Amino acid sequence: MQETHGTSPSYVVHPIGVVRSPRSVPEHDRWGGVGSVIELDPERLRPEAVTGLEQFSHLEIVFHFHLVPETAAVTGDCHPRDRTDLPRLGILAQRLKERPNRLGVSRCELVRVDGLTLHVRALDALDGTPVLDIKPYQRLFQPEAETVREPAWLHAAMSRYYSL
Template identity: 85%
Template sequence: MQDPNGTPPSYVLRPIGVVRSPRSVPEHDHWGEVTSVIELDPERLAPEAVTGLERFSHLEIVFHFHLIPETAAVTGDCHPRDRTDLPRLGILAQRLKERPNRLGVSRCELVRVDGLTLHVRALDALDGTPVLDVKPYQKLFAPRPDTVREPDWLHEAMSRYYAP
């Protein structure tokens, strides 16, 4: 997609907060018991921005994989988790952090809201991760379970992701 001059559009996103996590190094598994804090920026958000958020059990967090250099982005295919026993998948068929725009989306449990500080569990983001958006998870927007299709090998490959 280009403008009339042939220039691809670009977008600037300013973080609304930052993740404070005990994890600062990328790891594949065991995110289920990780407790983190999302510090929302009072210069970007009024205190009322979180009104009613505590009524939800889970959140969807949109963030930037800030530690991944743009040059590391995958634009084709690769083996998930570098496991050659798994089939090659295109970058858009997996949740690899080396995505073209290095954007992550994760669901996590909301433990409590303390002003513009969100206490969460099972957020798979590292310390210092820029948060671009926070949304309440709503089952209404999830697909019906009987319509979801996934490859057979996926559950074995990801079985330890949220395990303690």
């Protein structure tokens, strides 16, 4: 549903599920071994909504950073991970949770589908996180690139993100 506030439209999005995770407090690293469950809402989705999903190894999850207050959203720049040894970067050059719309996108491994319950691994979302959408990861939808350009500091700063 679209609403208009002044000249900018706004959108209302309803969660289709919720994450059940052993993590309830934000942590920067070691998400690789975290097993979670996505409980899909039977009021919003019929059981057939997951038909064929088990054929995919990975999912892309769109979710809301529900624990970040709207007033904490960064609209300019800041140090990634609050590390002053890293350069200040604009919020759109980072994947911080304090984004203007507080939306997250994460790729995770699909372990199994049990009705409207999805068992996943390496989903960096906290317990109670509202899930807005789920897409199967498909390499065909990734643009072909001979090289991917990333800043040098990124690998050092994020080297333990998915480590066990």
